[in-house]
Amino acid sequence: MQEPMLSLQKVNKMIGRNHIIRDLSFDVNPGEIFGFLGPNGAGKTTTIRMVVGLTGISSGDIRINDFSITKDYKNAIQYVGTIVENPELYPYLTAEKNLLHYARMSKNVTKEDIKQRLELVRLSHVRDQKVSRFSLGMKQRLGIAQAMLHNPKVLILDEPTNGLDPAGVREMRDYLRKVAKEENIAILVSSHLLSEMELMCDRFAIIQNGKLVKVEEVSSEGQMDVASFYRIEVDEPNKAKKLLLDKYVDEVGLDDEIIRVNVTKEKIGKIITFLTNNDMTIYEVIREKQTLEDRFLEATEGEVS
Template sequence: MNQTPVVQFQHAMKRIGKRTIVNDLSFDIQAGEVFGFLGPNGAGKTTTIRMMVGLIKISQGDILIKGHSISKDFNKAIRNVGAIVENPDLYKYLTGYQNLKHYARMVPGVTKARIEEIVGIVGLRDRIHDKVKTYSLGMRQRLGIAQALLHRPSLLILDEPTNGLDPAGIHELRNYLKRLAHEESVAVFVSSHLLSEMELMCDRVGVLQNGKLVRIQSIQDFVHDGGSSLVCVTVESSQVEQAKRLIATLKKEILPIRQPGQLLIPLNKDEIPTVNKLLMQAGIQIYSIQVQEQTLEDKFLELTEERK
């Protein structure tokens, strides 16, 4: 990880009039990682993406892609980028193939064979010679991904990429993006509001709120932040009181019970065996011990709520 990052945000800021849309973003994205960009609507996600690809000017600071400034050295920087910004808006009156040919002509070195290859990868071979206006949203999304990958970019930027894809398509895309990052060392930058999706797809997430980056960490740390998680222990209901007393000796708080026989205890992971042993030795019948994983969604809501 001591190579230059694919993307470097250097105090990037966007101001429109007096309003600051994106404020002082500074972080790096490395080759080979899938980076998730989270944030509620209006947080400035799309503005950030538009700055990254040079569609809008950066008011202050800079964004470097493979060391080239997007504002000062646009051509060199953008050559390494493939992107879908917001919707996969393609030319509806052209066929899928004509669309790809169109973008292929704009970058040197994209051969006919490469177009064929990418059509196969996104699974559009049967319909590629049909007009885009006949495509479903999912197919447009696939074509959008195809045009973004055509020139083998080092950075792939996708705005809400799973929009309109069916579950099988989402699964396929997720695996493909992971493979692209982990095997071909592409940096993948994904923005999404589908948190469960991000959890399965991303290696690292950044949370943007009101134009500021409020949190950036690996997905595991993000979800398991704080160490303790809720553990739900189900025991024989007649033995609940006894179990409670035992757990109280460990100086652990017990949360209100939802169902007979259930005990809800905030525990660190390494304390679970201790509790288990204690209950077993007392002859309490344990039916199950479940760790209630906090999802990215819970975390996200918690994080964005508390800052409002």
């Protein structure tokens, strides 16, 4: 097991009498994209502000590459690249000067690095244009270039796909997946766009009212030993139901001539072979995906009641 790159340890935040964040703990590992989900007002942005040191922590600790953000800020923050909410760039500076501005604030960032990052986010052709003339997508890309400029080990993005068009969202997703894998960066992404997170993240945490509700792997249901619902369309559903009840499962649903079973991935393979061997024609087998949205609602509703 590798060391987590970002680690929240029993973090609490009080503002006046309000307990905004309660005992929040989770880890983000190198090379993974970690989704941070929650309804509006759950404390996502506050948490992100604490991680990057914009806001103080009432109790607990946040460690970045094992440096405490409260006690060893300078060492901790040098590993962090971030976009907090919108990409906050200087509209009256050109793209290149915006990057130059941040390059001067970090060690060992050369003009060559600026050039490369601009190329990577495909903004080389507008490097001498003022940012005020950029589209939101371009600003967002420049924001990413800014965050990646000093080769951070942790990337922290607050709502990175806000206001992007579908093509922009997809591009952002592909880019983040690429840098996570190729540069082995730990990425923390907060969002309330669940379908988006589902496609982007490896793991996710759900928070509500400042408390962690659950941490899960996005793709857990696709694994061999995890049960899911499968729908099977077959030419003789009644016969198939009977055979399956005898041999494989305790419960078989039959709805509108379609068989529905709850089994593991391993078992569904055997079922398919079994049915075929019994001279039945299988037209279609579909795994019913439980979407992140279902899981999110399930998790947050349980919390409310």
